[in-house]
Amino acid sequence: MKILYSWLKDFVRIKETPEKLAEILSVSSFETLVDKKVGKDAVFEISLLPNRVADAASHLGIAREISLRLRRPIQFTAAHCRETGPRIETFAKVKITDPSLVRRYSLRALTDVRIKESPAWLKARLRACGLRPINNVVDATNYAMLELGQPLHAFDADDVKEKTIIVRKAKKGERLETIERKTYTLRGFELLITDRGGLLGLAGVKGGRRGEISKKTRNIFIESANFDPATTRETSKMHRLKTDASWRFENNLDPNCTALALDRAASLIREVAGGHILKGMIDYYLKKALPRPIVASVDYISGLLGAKISEAELQRLLAPVCEKIARAKNGTLLLHIKTYRRDLLYPEDIAEEVARLIGYNAIQPKAPLAPVCAARRNESLEFREMLKDFFVSAGFTEVQNYSFMSERDVETFAFDKKKLFEVADPISSEMSYLRASLLPGLLKNTRDNLRFFDEIRIFELGKHYRRNGVRPNESWWIGGVLSGKAAKTTSIFFEAKGLIESLLERFGFDRDDYRWSEPSHRQQDLQARMAASVCIGSDEVGTVGIVESRVVRAYDIDSHVAYWRLDAEPLMKLVESEHEFEPLHKYPDALRDISMFVPRDRRIAEIEEVIYNASPKYLEEVELFDIYESEDAQGGQKSLAFHLVFRASNRTLTSEEIDKEITHIKRALENLGAHIR
């Protein structure tokens, strides 16, 4: 909102420079910037807080704020109308059919006005505040609005059928053409200014073409009213019509303003356009707004602010906004707040007023009194952070992507739309759904970064958003990608698998505690042959796999990509407390290696099981350290080599004992079709 420095001086003494004034107001009242300087004068751009538009959206309003804040008197005299001409009641009539939507309707009339350009001083002030001068009558009403905050509307009285104004709700389908030559079809809840012949304007929002002030206008009505805020707001939003008037009305103006502004406008019009002001005012005002009584307790305010305020100081600070102050009982004042301060309704509002007038920065900080005890831990958050720690220590870089995905992502991954949340009004087509997987984002990251880096090792901890019917289902996942210009599928697959196994070990899971198997449900994003899920007990906690080539290509990536993901919450529930110490072995381990050829389709897990079962008493560890599959090797065979670790808890094993174990193992393997080397 634009406010002119010199215009403010009409109402309050200001000795501060525009810059200084802007600073004072910004701290205690509203954000004020010096927008333009013209010599010693200046135009301010003021951002009003929503709760202060009702009283401060005008020069008088800002002047009152300055007077309150700097404790200076306000210099304001209400305009006096020189009334000549008959009584307005003989000239016009007003009918309000929906009293609940019209708090006040005040009307004056002028006859024999001459429409022409406004005088220079008036045009200058309007322009400074960002308004375009039109003609003397319209300009005068705008001037009064900028000065006093009350929107006014002037219209040609001769266009009003039988000079009877009817304020009513719209009927569905009615059409109104505004002064701007735009036509609106109404829904049926909007408030209208009408006459028996048709529509004259959208109440509180925009005037109609019918009744607009033109060169031929001789007699005018000036309307100064107070319309229901909610209706004005809905009308403004529905028809996308935001005006200086609608903005003020939707913020709940003081009905007591209308007469004041009406008189000001009428006298100003007479000054610049001539004519006769008819006697009196039609003033429909059923329920007069009265000063609101609020209890201000010294104890409450001091307690809320944490600073001692005395009763005398309360009185001193608040007197300018009160019609009357009475003492209720010791330490409590009953304040009768002037009606223009629509934001002061309850004791907490008074507390705010006191605080900002004293100055937020003047109140001293005080340490709170609270029990000294550690806050309860958020274990879920801590676990998730530990997951991040693990991957960073494994050399991965953490990324963060937007929580959305595009229509294309949905198609590529063939997500079931019935299980997704779609955004009603997305910010772009890229962000039309809430993401149901971390992979689309990670693939985009991979594509973008492969331009600059040869190897990609990234992960993200974030939410999957799914939908069950109407219920949302958000879950925390940690997922990552391994890729690079020279990435080979088997090597990145096993690297990802090893990573997960390492993580499980970090969180206390032995190799016996989990099991790798085919993923339980169809994975659209991973290659069927190169995907595995890890289960702890009956819980599937994660998956590792090579991303489907079709998917990878859809993201313009040339390299192979391995993807892993873990379901954080179920995993956390399965993690036992701390690692337990295992006593160190007293007797030395015996190490042996064994190599063999096996049919290519023999699974490692099976071979390991056979080996363990062949030597249950002393064999402690079996570790695959070499695997070789050549294209032409012995008709579909692969070569495997294992480290074997034998141990007894009560003695050192002899070579003979170990040889015996090896023999058992070899025999069991040969039964399986292995060829020992």
Place this chain on the structure above:
Amino acid sequence: MDLERLKNLALEGLEKVTDRTSLESWRITFLGRKSVLAEFLGNLGRFPEAERRQKGIKANAIQQLLREAYGRKFASLGTSTAHIGALDITQPGKKISRGHFHPITMTLRKMIEIFRSMGFEVAEGPDIETEYYNFDALHIPSWHPARDMWDTFWLKPPIDMAKRRREISVHQRLDQRTSAWLLRTHTSPVQIRYMETHQPPIRIIAPGRVFRHEATDARHDFDFWQLEGLMIGAEVSFANFKFVMESFLKQFFSPDTALQLRASYFPFTEPSFEILMSCMICKGKGKMTGKKCSVCGGEQWLEMGGAGMVHPQVLRNVGYNPERVQGFAFGIGPDRFAMIKHKISDIRFFRSGDLRFIKQF
């Protein structure tokens, strides 16, 4: 034994020493625990009393002499340049590839750590929320112009109200007042949910992702982080808020960071204020070497968030009695804090996935 001969032997041997290893051997031989000299001194008792003293003095003197000679030799060998040229210590060490945390993770961890140290518990909640928890419970009714302060992402499908009523249980009656799901515009819903399930006193922070349907620029994104705080008790005051916020800012940035509050408005707090902080780059002067400070643009004060004393209606909405409890709430942005701390120029880097950016931290 002939002490004089021993001394000469030792000194000759020391002459011949050219490196620290041989020096150490020499030291063990002549000055060590089991050396001849040490044993001699230890066995002075076998001499008759008359000779004991004289022999002792002489042996000690020799020992002292040898020690000094050793000391000089040790020092001289240190400055010896005999072996330079074998290793170029300026050659870069073996590079290890390390992982990186996202800068938001690091910023959030620091913020949470500071608040936890002041006794604040961390509360979390869903990103997808109801209109009730995001607006109505916070005293922001649908017809109020204040709703315009938050541009909302609404989700499809709109809920079939009749079907919903059949689905939900008695305890969730409050959720009924929704027509659709939305993405939370702040983490205030978490505070409401927490207060509904806990008795005061309350001391929590609620970090989380929030969503605003706004045009993006260097300082605004539509999907970003927020950290809100709430402290409720019998006597929690505005002065307490100042203390807590000041402590936090001083610990996060530096001890000479200053706090300024300006009048503001939120429907859920009264009084409400804007939190500003002195720019730590130009120390609140607005200028650096004559030019406008790049971080604060010459403003001297940086906007860091909003706060206020919780509105009594909000307290009533969660079932608290505003005559018995009061307190403050605040909201700050981890993205903004990270940008200022690390001088990051554009908020959109955070969710770009650009490794050239993330790997800098």
